[in-house]
Amino acid sequence: MGQTRFETRVRVIHAAVGPAHVDPGLGDLAPDLSSVFKYTAYRLVESRQMTLEQGQTGRVALPDNQVLMLQPQGMDKDRITYQIVIEKQQAQVFETRILLKNRGSITIGGPKFERGVLLMNISGTAR
């Protein structure tokens, strides 16, 4: 039996207040986020798809000299354990361990970026 692989997608999004706009590829996210936040414009800054093995770290470059690192650490029933780290200028500023529903996603947001904020939507599927 082969080792479980974790297909991990990261979408880096710029959210701002202004004329309503949703980039293609964000149609699944924007309505739900708009129900919580005041932002009306959502633009896709970057989209990365990675296939990671358990314990393997994926890296995504973020604006402002930041890096997002993700590492799947295994399965807990129907949830994938992920360790997620954000480094700024090579210093860790954020870390979390989550149990992500298989085929589900989480959004981390808040850092200021170009008259708006940065959102990072992370989704994972175990195969």
Add this chain to the structure above:
Amino acid sequence: MGRRPILKLASLALLVLITTLALTMDIFQGPAAPSAIVKSIDYTGASVMIMETENQHQTIIWLFET
């Protein structure tokens, strides 16, 4: 064939259908779970807020820098 047996058969068929749908569609399950459960969190900024959207139960971690 009389009316009564047909009605009984129809009732039974309806009961089977509802039970099948309930089992396959989780009709009688509890509230939907959040997309992510946060086990630990560490942030050098001011504060963190964890929330869940109402419609899709998507977990959001919000970082307040100042």
